[in-house]
Amino acid sequence: MASIDDFRTHFERRIGTDEQNCERLCSYKAVSINIRKAEYEALILDKYRTTFKFNPKKGAHCLVFRLRDESGLVKPTPEEDDESHYSFFKSDAFSLDHIDVVDTIKYA
């Protein structure tokens, strides 16, 4: 089951508020997501499986969803080992009604 807490940003949780690096501070205002494309599928699943391997409580699920109109903005923010990484900046009105859940992958 998706929860609105899954979409809380670091900034909303007051994590990293002392950060001086603009780029990093900006990333704290976004939700980390991955774009689902066939070429990235295995890498994405592997990334979340790795989290699960090291901390089963933190990475037990992976939510696959589609964003609806007016949900916010996405910006490609590829990482060295994760080209599919995007930052999702929620709209002020964002709620779970702005997503369509496609699948919930359970690692446990």
Added chain:
Amino acid sequence: MDGVNYSIRQLVKPELVEIAHNYKVLHFDDFPILYIGTNMFGNKIIGSHFEEDDENKKIICLHTILTNKQYYDFLTSKTSYLYILKSSESICLVEKDYNFKVLRAYDFDFNSIPAEYLPLEDSYCPVTVKAHSLNFSISLKGKLADINKAVAEEVSKIQNGFTEFIEDRVNSIKGLCVVPKALLEPYGMGSFRLNFELELNQKGNKGNLFLQQAPVDKYLANYLTYITSNFIEDKENYKPNNNDASEPFLGLEQTLSEVYDKACIAKPDNLRQLLKEDIIKSVLKFEKVSDEVGDNFDSLLITSTGNEEETPISYIDHKFSESFGDVIEEVEIAHKGVTVDQDFKEYKIYIYHLNTDTRTGNALIRNVDNDEEMSKPKIKIDGEEGLEKTKYTESLYLNKWITVAAKAKKIGEKFSRLDIKFEE
């Protein structure tokens, strides 16, 4: 964290487990989930993310101090994170604020980790891009090294053996046209640490424009890893007329092939054979380094260093050193054959190591075919009379060459063992 009242646990000084240098994230997912680094004393630390506490604005992590062996085995995927936690007695729970600043650290133990947080059996190091460089560190651990001291003669042998070893490997790449020069850098903390930088200078006017692109650093690192992790297992492949090649060997051959391709130099047709021959030659040089392990320090860790991160390349302890020596001898015998004297003969030797209780040790002796080169055979002196105040201890303590009657075991023209007849 549910079910654990960690605040009643023993506090430890945060600087013992706080990562001060060489911080590297191995897996990131919203938070650094798994990371490594070193504390202010140079000890290696592995950390993992546990939980966030929004109410108290705290991040809870697990930090564990690693031995060199644990560090090497984990980063080379020989051991899992679960196994490290199970076998470690230096686990700490670390409390950080929401700006990732360490607040407190508590002594912790494996059995207190709630089941839902326990890493899985296959929690091996995630595959990360390995950073290679031409900067190497050799860190000695145990015994004298732990009080930041080392025996000058041993350090000198390791330095010479290692620099000779890496310079020769670059020289063995045909047509590269560079002059390798290994430079020593100041000793560092972390028990006893030797630092080297390999400079590759263009040879005269024959400069190679493409040298920068050639992965010489990766080749040297993979070469060292191969001879210290796979050579012993692959020993049969080094015997005459054996053309087999293991997967790790093929990986090394591929890296060498890349060096030739990217440096735009013609690749020798018999690359595999040349690499095998080079490995046989190089292990004899590397033995000078591995031979030093045991007496005054327990282990040696070779890392590639650069850009504030370290990549472990080789871990050597006494057990490895012994097996390595045996395999080198086995391969040499297979190539050169072995001869043993039937009768006692006179030999001129200099004893540089002798245990007067077991009557065993090592000596230097000039080779039969080339008296510029010396062998350092194991020696055993027969009889039961005490060795004190004899010519043997005189040789040992006064650095004197002496004549002894012995039966020699030779591999080719090199002496591998001398059974010495005790003489007053």
